[in-house]
Amino acid sequence: MKYLILIEKTETGYSAYSPDLPGCISTGSTPAEVEQNMREAIEFHLEGLRLEGLEIPTPSTVSAYIEVAA
Template identity: 35%
Template structure:
């Protein structure tokens, strides 16, 4: 199981909750609540990453929280927003044929 760090932007009740991933450029999600945004985030990570192996590319390596805090591009976001780890199983469990 791999975990990607997510930045969760909860700006209040009149705005959607946004989720984005410092290690997955362009991979974003949202929801009307934090719970919905987090569920959507896990799904969007799986969709984002499904083409990497098909294209012969490895999945991007997730960085640790300490590494992202040290990255000047994302350090302020880690302090300002909620940080969460989103799990991704690079080998999906297969359902046995009945």
């Protein structure tokens, strides 16, 4: 499955989360590191849901950029 993640710059590096997986978050020093950490966090999160017998959320979030004059 392919889940959207949002990466945000912080004072100490980067953080990321997936809107389709509430509570699944990660951090990293670089965008590449937080992306890799988020991949591992999603895998861990989904495994936890499976072990609990809970439904795996279907990815449904989409993204788009809107261009406006600044």
